[in-house]
Amino acid sequence: MIYDEDTAQQIRMCAACPKMCRHVCPTFLAWRSESPTPHGRALLLHQEITGTRPLDERAIEVLYQCLECSHCLTWCLPEIDIADIVEIRRRQLVKEGRFPSGLNPMVDSIHTHHNPYKEPHEKRTDWLKIPTIDGRSLVYFIGCTAAYREKSIAQDTVSVLSSLGYQVYIPEDEWCCGSPLLRTGFVDGALEQARHNVEILNNMDAEEVVATCPGCYRVLTQDYPKHGLEINKPVRHIAELLQSHLKSLPEFELDGPVTFHDSCHLGRHSGVYEQPREVIERVSKGALVEMERNRDNAMCCGNGAGLRTLFPEHAKKIGAERVQQAEQTGAKYLVTSCPFCKNMLESQAKDRLIVLDLPELVKMAKKQSHVKTD
Amino acid sequence: MKERLLDSKIKAKIAKHLENIVGAEHVTTQETDTVLNAHDAWPLSEAKIRAGEMLPLADIVVFPGSTEEVSKVLKIANKNRVSVTPVGGGAGTCGGTLPIYGGMQLDLKRMDKVLDIDHKSMLVRVEAGMVGIDLEETVNRHGYTLGHTPTSMRASNVGGFLATRSGGSMSSLYGKIEDLTLGLEVVLADGLIVRTKAVPRHSVGPDLRELFIGSEGTLGVITEATLRLFPIPEERRFRSMAFADVHSGLEAIRLIFRADITPSVVRFYDPEDTAMAMSQHFDIEEGDSMLLLAFDGAAEKVDHEERVSVEICQENGGKDFGDGPSKRWWAHRYDMYYPTKFTTAGFSIGDTIDIVATYDKLENVYRAMKTAMEAHDAFVMSHFSHMYQNGGSIYMIFFTSQPDAETAWAAYKRIWDDGVAACLREGGTMSHQHGVGLSRSTYTEDELGSSFQVLKRIKKVLDSNGIMNPGKLGLGVQE
Numbered sequence: 001m002i003y004d005e006d007t008a009q010q011i012r013m014c015a016a017c018p019k020m021c022r023h024v025c026p027t028f029l030a031w032r033s034e035s036p037t038p039h040g041r042a043l044l045l046h047q048e049i050t051g052t053r054p055l056d057e058r059a060i061e062v063l064y065q066c067l068e069c070s071h072c073l074t075w076c077l078p079e080i081d082i083a084d085i086v087e088i089r090r091r092q093l094v095k096e097g098r099f100p101s102g103l104n105p106m107v108d109s110i111h112t113h114h115n116p117y118k119e120p121h122e123k124r125t126d127w128l129k130i131p132t133i134d135g136r137s138l139v140y141f142i143g144c145t146a147a148y149r150e151k152s153i154a155q156d157t158v159s160v161l162s163s164l165g166y167q168v169y170i171p172e173d174e175w176c177c178g179s180p181l182l183r184t185g186f187v188d189g190a191l192e193q194a195r196h197n198v199e200i201l202n203n204m205d206a207e208e209v210v211a212t213c214p215g216c217y218r219v220l221t222q223d224y225p226k227h228g229l230e231i232n233k234p235v236r237h238i239a240e241l242l243q244s245h246l247k248s249l250p251e252f253e254l255d256g257p258v259t260f261h262d263s264c265h266l267g268r269h270s271g272v273y274e275q276p277r278e279v280i281e282r283v284s285k286g287a288l289v290e291m292e293r294n295r296d297n298a299m300c301c302g303n304g305a306g307l308r309t310l311f312p313e314h315a316k317k318i319g320a321e322r323v324q325q326a327e328q329t330g331a332k333y334l335v336t337s338c339p340f341c342k343n344m345l346e347s348q349a350k351d352r353l354i355v356l357d358l359p360e361l362v363k364m365a366k367k368q369s370h371v372k373t374d
Numbered sequence: 375m376k377e378r379l380l381d382s383k384i385k386a387k388i389a390k391h392l393e394n395i396v397g398a399e400h401v402t403t404q405e406t407d408t409v410l411n412a413h414d415a416w417p418l419s420e421a422k423i424r425a426g427e428m429l430p431l432a433d434i435v436v437f438p439g440s441t442e443e444v445s446k447v448l449k450i451a452n453k454n455r456v457s458v459t460p461v462g463g464g465a466g467t468c469g470g471t472l473p474i475y476g477g478m479q480l481d482l483k484r485m486d487k488v489l490d491i492d493h494k495s496m497l498v499r500v501e502a503g504m505v506g507i508d509l510e511e512t513v514n515r516h517g518y519t520l521g522h523t524p525t526s527m528r529a530s531n532v533g534g535f536l537a538t539r540s541g542g543s544m545s546s547l548y549g550k551i552e553d554l555t556l557g558l559e560v561v562l563a564d565g566l567i568v569r570t571k572a573v574p575r576h577s578v579g580p581d582l583r584e585l586f587i588g589s590e591g592t593l594g595v596i597t598e599a600t601l602r603l604f605p606i607p608e609e610r611r612f613r614s615m616a617f618a619d620v621h622s623g624l625e626a627i628r629l630i631f632r633a634d635i636t637p638s639v640v641r642f643y644d645p646e647d648t649a650m651a652m653s654q655h656f657d658i659e660e661g662d663s664m665l666l667l668a669f670d671g672a673a674e675k676v677d678h679e680e681r682v683s684v685e686i687c688q689e690n691g692g693k694d695f696g697d698g699p700s701k702r703w704w705a706h707r708y709d710m711y712y713p714t715k716f717t718t719a720g721f722s723i724g725d726t727i728d729i730v731a732t733y734d735k736l737e738n739v740y741r742a743m744k745t746a747m748e749a750h751d752a753f754v755m756s757h758f759s760h761m762y763q764n765g766g767s768i769y770m771i772f773f774t775s776q777p778d779a780e781t782a783w784a785a786y787k788r789i790w791d792d793g794v795a796a797c798l799r800e801g802g803t804m805s806h807q808h809g810v811g812l813s814r815s816t817y818t819e820d821e822l823g824s825s826f827q828v829l830k831r832i833k834k835v836l837d838s839n840g841i842m843n844p845g846k847l848g849l850g851v852q853e
């Protein structure tokens with residue numbers, strides 16, 4: 001059995017629960033069926049453990065219809081983290097060669113190009129302009145989404161960090177952090193990326209590492225150490241770094257309220273809730289309005305753990321629902337602190353909301369405050 | 375009894391028909407989906423799942439997206455004489471959505487929209503597949519509450535509320551779902567779409583709306599409802615009183631209602647339930663029973679109701695515990711629904727027999743049921759809740775743990791058999807809000823007496839092929 005006794009007991013309890021968390025499960029919302037639900041996943045695993053029924057192809061598909069967002073955990077009194085349990089089984093499925101073939105292009109792309117987007121590795125950061133200043137040295141781990149899909153986040157991050165007095169360095173040969181592989185069960189492939197990243201990061205002369213992608217941040221701070229891979233300098237998420245410079249951040253008057261979307265990796269998986277809010281409150285002069293579902297009760301954007309790769313239409317449905325939740329606040333701006341979330345939310349918001357990542361908001365404030373000063 | 379499980383050729387043919395109606399992505403014959411869709415909240419199902427047993431499976435699960443699609447699906451089922459088990463949230467506690475004769479599970483989860491909020495009349499028109507908590511949160515944004523808060527709120531759907539005649543913890547003030555429903559849309563077995571007009575009262579013959587509320591899918595599929603709304607109360611105030619015995623607490627409750635006071639919450643825990651639920655958190659004398667009260671409304675009304683209730687309680691020996699126990703219950707009211715290591719260990723099983731009786735019989739029913747259930751080595755604790763002017767409900771909660779599955783399921787049945795028999799013997803009614811489903815199906819005829827014939831005849835006329843949820847509500851199967 002791949003589970004220890006305690007985990008098997010948790011699976012048993014979850015499998016027969018009267019569905020106390022299902023109402024917040026994003027995949028339940030997307031499919032409106034009992035199958036992609038926390039208790040559904042647990043029931044399949046429990047039946048496998050008891051020998052009642054092995055996993056068939058559809059059951060494996062159901063196990064991959066999970067965002068691993070852990071929203072269910074917020075509503076679970078016995079504190080059963082089905083995301084973690086699903087990930088354990090995914091690792092085994094990969095070993096058995098029984099994972100959905102729809103993941104192959106992503107896996108191959110990371111192996112070949114070191115990013116999941118099949119983009120040329122050599123173009124990862126060659127476009128990024130880094131100012132030279134006399135300041136504290138910092139490594140910016142860009143991550144694949146900001147490098148290839150959300151370039152303004154990366155550029156604005158560099159700009160904001162420079163204005164805060166940091167000399168920013170970009171790893172010359174940064175690879176995918178491995179998060180998409182780890183979350184879908186491809187541990188060996190992920191560790192190949194991880195070992196490379198740790199080596200280059202540890203060889204760089206800088207005081208700390210900052211990441212804008214919460215997926216990268218979680219992997220660098222939690223998964224790498226779990227696998228014995230230690231980065232020899234502190235790693236912070238950009239929200240934490242910006243919050244530590246709160247009084248130096250620019251302020252400006254926005255033309256409408258701002259609401260904040262918590263990324264699952266940053267919020268529920270890393271416990272970073274207040275820092276991005278403090279930054280938004282500072283730069284927008286208190287324009288933050290909360291969604292009904294916020295902090296550890298925030299809904300996932302729909303992008304996580306391979307769902308967008310395997311079931312893009314359902315992922316978009318989840319993203320659209322989250323945008324609707326943001327619209328209910330009356331906000332004009334939807335800010336997140338995750339390039340991957342921003343990418344999904346912006347695609348669903350269309351022109352109904354202005355979607356920004358946190359460094360983009362700070363950069364906007366910087367520009368506006370300069371205009372006023374000038 | 376006719377075997378309903380479909381052979382593969384018929385199954386494929388019917389699935390094809392259904393795909394043409396609802397789209398291929400909304401029909402499944404995959405075993406994994408039927409296994410997951412069978413999952414309900416009947417404690418016996420949950421215990422069997424834990425024990426590694428399979429629940430009864432449907433051959434096909436279909437997810438219609440509109441009333442018209444439900445109608446077309448039922449026409450296909452009726453023509454081919456395929457059993458149809460409607461399912462909403464799959465949160466029923468009596469096995470009512472288990473497809474015990476296979477066939478088709480008609481799942482309403484895609485029909486999850488609020489269609490209209492009529493602010494002037496304070497009504498909401500909603501599809502049957504909307505989850506209770508989603509509906510409550512939606513109307514809350516407009517300043518309303520449904521006043522319907524069953525413990526299953528996060529999992530159960532509007533259609534399930536109606537199909538089982540459900541009740542929430544504040545039913546004393548707001549009423550049960552039958553009191554909260556003005557209009558219904560139902561699809562009959564032959565596909566006929568029936569609508570009952572949403573009006574506050576009428577005198578145009580018998581109320582056909584009531585015929586379908588509580589019909590548990592045996593007479594048709596509820597697809598839409600028009601429900602009452604209430605302004606969110608200005609205040610909800612809590613008060614708690616401990617009594618030295620069950621009798622004096624019950625007297626206090628009866629007199630509170632007689633004084634024309636209608637609390638929103640009235641929950642009276644017997645000594646065992648008080649010890650289990652509250653003694654860890656409050657300094658309560660051993661053997662005492664705790665009464666929890668809440669009052670909803672404008673401050674002046676709440677002041678009056680609380681003052682009079684406290685006076686009545688104290689006149690009957692009540693010891694004032696302030697708002698602590700009641701407030702704590704409110705904050706943790708869903709906690710008892712979660713599985714725990716203790717309640718799920720080994721071959722443990724517990725359940726609740728939620729009976730109802732008038733005040734003249736209530737205490738006798740309680741004592742008779744407790745004696746009958748405890749005779750089977752069960753731990754029994756109870757609370758009186760959902761209280762009204764003329765009587766109220768008792769939650770007879772039992773728990774037993776046995777060395778193996780066979781012994782556990784047999785013990786479970788004996789406790790139910792003797793518990794319900796004691797209830798009926800003392801003049802109680804066997805369910806207040808959970809419904810009949812499978813757990814009470816065999817007692818239905820005893821409960822209803824001669825009126826059971828009316829139900830049977832209605833069933834025969836509305837569902838002549840006997841396809842609708844066979845085996846439930848004591849109505850058997852197609853002959």
